[in-house]
Amino acid sequence: xxxxxxxxxxxxxxxxxxxxxxxxxxxxxxxxxxxxxxxxxxxxxxxxxxxxxxxxxxxxxxxxxxxxxxxxxxxxxxxxxxxxxxxxxxxxxxxxxxxxxxxxxxxxxxxxxxxxxxxxxxxxxxxxxxxxxxxxxxxxxxxxxxxxxxxxxxxxxxxxxxxxxxxxxxxxxxxxxxxxxxxxxxxxxxxxxxxxxxxxxxxxxxxxxxxxxxxxxxxxxxxxxxxxxxxxxxxxxxxxxxxxxxxxxxxxxxxxxxxxxxxxxxxxxxxxxxxxxxxxxxxxxxxxxxxxxxxxxxxxxxxxxxxxxxxxxxxxxxxxxxxxxxxxxxxxxxxxxxxxxxxxxxxxxxxxxxxxxxxxxxxxxxxxxxxxxxxxxxxxxxxxxxxxxxxxxxxxxxxxxxxxxxxxxxxxxxxxxxxxxxxxxxxxxxxxxxxxx
Amino acid sequence: xxxxxxxxxxxxxxxxxxxxxxxxxxxxxxxxxxxxxxxxxxxxxxxxxxxx
Numbered sequence: 295x296x297x298x299x300x301x302x303x304x305x306x307x308x309x310x311x312x313x314x315x316x317x318x319x320x321x322x323x324x325x326x327x328x329x330x331x332x333x334x335x336x337x338x339x340x341x342x343x344x345x346x347x348x349x350x351x352x353x354x355x356x357x358x359x360x361x362x363x364x365x366x367x368x369x370x371x372x373x374x375x376x377x378x379x380x381x382x383x384x385x386x387x388x389x390x391x392x393x394x395x396x397x398x399x400x401x402x403x404x405x406x407x408x409x410x411x412x413x414x415x416x417x418x419x420x421x422x423x424x425x426x427x428x429x430x431x432x433x434x435x436x437x438x439x440x441x442x443x444x445x446x447x448x449x450x451x452x453x454x455x456x457x458x459x460x461x462x463x464x465x466x467x468x469x470x471x472x473x474x475x476x477x478x479x480x481x482x483x484x485x486x487x488x489x490x491x492x493x494x495x496x497x498x499x500x501x502x503x504x505x506x507x508x509x510x511x512x513x514x515x516x517x518x519x520x521x522x523x524x525x526x527x528x529x530x531x532x533x534x535x536x537x538x539x540x541x542x543x544x545x546x547x548x549x550x551x552x553x554x555x556x557x558x559x560x561x562x563x564x565x566x567x568x569x570x571x572x573x574x575x576x577x578x579x580x581x582x583x584x585x586x587x588x589x590x591x592x593x594x595x596x597x598x599x600x601x602x603x604x605x606x607x608x609x610x611x612x613x614x615x616x617x618x619x620x621x622x623x624x625x626x627x628x629x630x631x632x633x634x635x636x637x638x639x640x641x642x643x644x645x646x647x648x649x650x651x652x653x654x655x656x657x658x659x660x661x662x663x664x665x666x667x668x669x670x671x672x673x674x675x676x677x678x679x680x681x682x683x684x685x686x687x688x689x690x691x692x693x694x695x696x697x698x699x700x701x702x703x704x705x706x707x708x709x710x711x712x713x714x715x716x717x718x719x720x721x722x723x724x725x726x727x728x729x730x731x
Numbered sequence: 732x733x734x735x736x737x738x739x740x741x742x743x744x745x746x747x748x749x750x751x752x753x754x755x756x757x758x759x760x761x762x763x764x765x766x767x768x769x770x771x772x773x774x775x776x777x778x779x780x781x782x783x
Contacts, residue, residue: 447781464733586772603772613769
């Protein structure tokens with residue numbers, strides 16, 4: 295047999311093999327020598343009831359793998375946010391007028407309605423660039439830079455993670471460090487903590503920009519238990535310092551007997567708040583510790599993904615989070631995945647429903663509902679399928695419901711029996727499309 | 732405890748990775764960071780948004 299004929303038979307066999315595998319000989323060779331980009335994209339709608347926050351979000355994650363296990367990933371997320379968000383002030387039997395966060399207009403909340411700031415409108419752009427590569431046979435390092443920009447908020451961050459495999463690669467230890475520098479720059483400036491909400495145009499209690507720094511350390515161990523079972527355990531430490539307030543959150547100053555907001559008379563001829571409110575005051579440091587454990591268990595094609603997180607911090611907040619997902623294949627190329635998540639947190643030590651106007655304010659106080667006692671549950675379903683091209687799609691629909699309450703010992707007079715805590719009902723809908731693999 | 736290198740077929744599947752959908756995980760982290768006083772655990776929990 296001639297050399298040319300041998301080559302011809304080999305080429306024919308290669309082509310036939312590739313045809314059976316559903317690939318092209320060109321792309322097989324091409325993929326090994328010069329991998330292409332993989333893209334994960336997603337469109338998200340997040341919507342809260344009662345015309346509260348609505349978010350339309352587009353995310354693109356581009357990943358490039360190289361033949362020696364190095365990889366580069368780049369991500370872009372754009373959020374368009376609108377809607378109303380609770381101010382922190384309490385409702386009562388009369389209407390209330392507030393100055394907007396920018397300090398240049400007023401709006402009025404009807405009687406017995408939880409006051410919301412409906413001037414919320416923002417666009418957030420976030421980018422991340424990550425590089426990962428092995429160091430020797432058993433070690434790996436990855437590093438990322440992150441940045442995001444909102445109208446009144448800027449974030450820069452960087453992180454690095456080192457991992458090492460042990461025990462025939464059945465055990466992986468990792469250590470990661472992240473540092474972020476964030477800056478608030480709201481219109482009119484950040485308000486002085488516990489200073490009163492003032493009339494339109496009066497910015498005498500504003501202080502321009504302010505910033506905070508966040509240091510995170512995550513230590514982890516991942517262990518292969520057996521062919522079907524994998525677990526991960528992480529300890530996280532987080533230390534924040536600087537301006538940790540939400541500059542838009544206020545607290546009602548109330549009568550010590552009735553519990554109703556105290557009247558306030560604006561400067562004649564100038565619009566201003568009808569009742570007394572002060573801006574919140576949080577400590578300028580916060581230290582958090584958390585333990586996170588996750589298990590993945592494979593059962594004849596089905597996969598159970600279960601995790602639990604405990605978090606505690608020096609603001610007095612403890613939280614428990616349980617997350618369960620069960621991926622159930624349907625045929626060869628699709629699956630459904632029910633998801634349920636339970637969350638429970640205790641309130642910060644300085645959380646209040648309102649402030650008694652007859653006494654000196656404490657050093658720290660916040661009526662932000664996110665620092666209160668509440669429980670939340672997420673229930674969702676995801677459907678995913680793979681196209682004949684190999685590209686993947688998924689659609690998920692979830693409901694997030696948070697229920698909380700201001701404890702009875704923090705309620706004054708008429709506040710008893712009123713709904714003061716702003717519960718939350720939200721819908722999460724996300725469509726994802728992955729291609730290029 | 733553990734497996735031999737030739738027993739990693741199931742562990743290598745996409746659905747057995749600790750994070751199967753990076754965008755979904757990042758989205759959820761962002762939502763819950765905005766609405767709750769806790770964050771992180773799986774990864775880093777600090778900064779990046781004026782929403783909290």
